[in-house]
Amino acid sequence: MSLTGVDLQKLAKDHLWMHFTRMGGYGTAEVPIIVRGDGCYLEDSNGKRYLDALAGLFSVNIGYGHGEEIGQAALEQMRELPFYTNWANAHPRAIELAAEVASLAPGDLNRVFFVSGGSEAVESAWKLARQYYLVHGEKKVRAALAEPENRHDSIVAAAHQPHRYKAIARHIAYHGTTMGALSINGINAIRAPFEPLVPEVRHVRNTNRYHRPPEETEAEFTAMLLDDLEQTILAMGPETVCLVHMEPVQNSGGCFTPPLGYWQGVREICTRYDILLSCDEVITGFGRVGYWFASERYDIKPDIITSAKGLSSSYAAIGAVIATDRVMEPFLESSSMYTHGITFGGHPVMCAIALKNIEIMKREKVMEHVREKEGIFRAKLETLLDLPIVGDVRGTGFFYAIELVKNKETRETFSAEECESLLRGYLSPALFEAGLICRSDDRGDPVVQISPPLVAGEAEMDEIVGILGDALAEASRRMTA
Numbered sequence: 001m002s003l004t005g006v007d008l009q010k011l012a013k014d015h016l017w018m019h020f021t022r023m024g025g026y027g028t029a030e031v032p033i034i035v036r037g038d039g040c041y042l043e044d045s046n047g048k049r050y051l052d053a054l055a056g057l058f059s060v061n062i063g064y065g066h067g068e069e070i071g072q073a074a075l076e077q078m079r080e081l082p083f084y085t086n087w088a089n090a091h092p093r094a095i096e097l098a099a100e101v102a103s104l105a106p107g108d109l110n111r112v113f114f115v116s117g118g119s120e121a122v123e124s125a126w127k128l129a130r131q132y133y134l135v136h137g138e139k140k141v142r143a144a145l146a147e148p149e150n151r152h153d154s155i156v157a158a159a160h161q162p163h164r165y166k167a168i169a170r171h172i173a174y175h176g177t178t179m180g181a182l183s184i185n186g187i188n189a190i191r192a193p194f195e196p197l198v199p200e201v202r203h204v205r206n207t208n209r210y211h212r213p214p215e216e217t218e219a220e221f222t223a224m225l226l227d228d229l230e231q232t233i234l235a236m237g238p239e240t241v242c243l244v245h246m247e248p249v250q251n252s253g254g255c256f257t258p259p260l261g262y263w264q265g266v267r268e269i270c271t272r273y274d275i276l277l278s279c280d281e282v283i284t285g286f287g288r289v290g291y292w293f294a295s296e297r298y299d300i301k302p303d304i305i306t307s308a309k310g311l312s313s314s315y316a317a318i319g320a321v322i323a324t325d326r327v328m329e330p331f332l333e334s335s336s337m338y339t340h341g342i343t344f345g346g347h348p349v350m351c352a353i354a355l356k357n358i359e360i361m362k363r364e365k366v367m368e369h370v371r372e373k374e375g376i377f378r379a380k381l382e383t384l385l386d387l388p389i390v391g392d393v394r395g396t397g398f399f400y401a402i403e404l405v406k407n408k409e410t411r412e413t414f415s416a417e418e419c420e421s422l423l424r425g426y427l428s429p430a431l432f433e434a435g436l437i438c439r440s441d442d443r444g445d446p447v448v449q450i451s452p453p454l455v456a457g458e459a460e461m462d463e464i465v466g467i468l469g470d471a472l473a474e475a476s477r478r479m480t481a
């Protein structure tokens, strides 16, 4: 059955419940229906082309043009073994992908637990951290019992370890939508409808420096952030916290890069209080900042990495939790296991697709391309700083945000009503109309987020900046009129 654009419109409105979408908002307007993609471009059901400067959802890292090759890998896997589970079983593609991911991940991040996406990865990381301390405690009790003199006080001490179950994340950070991941989320608007959430998460300051006092040095800023983290740990009770979960570069709020010394300080604090450090690399993993993992770029040394999106360039629904040998160690006791699993974790077809994606990334030298072009991309985007509405251009790799301000001198931001009319009333529809897909976002201060496929070249960068420049110039006029 081949449906026309008109049929699709009606069926979409009648049946398809879209995610994070004001479904009543369409009225007589058309639902955007994307029908095909190639390279960095998409085409809708009316034949109109768009430059996808968001790579789907920060995720189609190799672009849309590899369907044939990846489809062939999926087909071969379908023929050989369309499904089998990772529950007490293995199969070749999951083994190969786990080994490949371990070889790309920094340090001794060697243990790979597959899931179906980013939320599940975050959910699984928190569960892993909770159970890690339990299993670790049990191991200590067994060790104390096995001591030759069988000392009563060391057994009691081992058996009365407080339960570590709390997590710490950062304000305005997005980490997914399942209840655990949502609880880790720092965006009030998407948390509020679902409260009470999973106990207990507290949020610390993110690395947004744009609104800090201009006289504050980078070292002072770092010290302030680390002090906030440490004070929060102390207030929660360090012996009750199992996880600090943060993105190397925070997306939500607009590409907050870390100040100098920040990650080394976070690592040191986590080590000092014996808390597992988890890097959410759902966006930054697999090339977005020019490295397989941003943890490598910033030398973070996390205990856990959560990843998804770029692992398959979103050609498949697959994510992974990557843990160090140390985190897995207590689970290697013959009587213990990580009490967690999902049917589709490590699905063979998804693994075959992810393997092919990584092969393509290596062959096309995607990391090298991002590192070579990131400076050029940034310089092009920075020309937009000439516009009165553009306050800041920040980010790294192929991952940028442009913060929009009411007053460039004072860095005053727009009110909620002004954001509504600026972003939803004008900018988002205007950019879409002009054939550019990017995201205007006001989960923090208003920003335009730009995160194209990692195969984008200078022609695409010029097109992005050209369309953005025109739309933002018009936005400046409207907001000062």
Ligand SMILES: Cc1ncc(COP(=O)(O)O)c(C=O)c1O
Pocket (backbone or CB within 6 Å): 057, 117, 118, 119, 120, 122, 174, 175, 176, 177, 247, 251, 280, 281, 282, 283, 308, 309
């Ligand atoms: C940093 C981060 N973590 C987790 C998630 C959740 O991933 P998913 O939408 O695949 O569940 C996202 C999604 O955008 C994300 O950006």
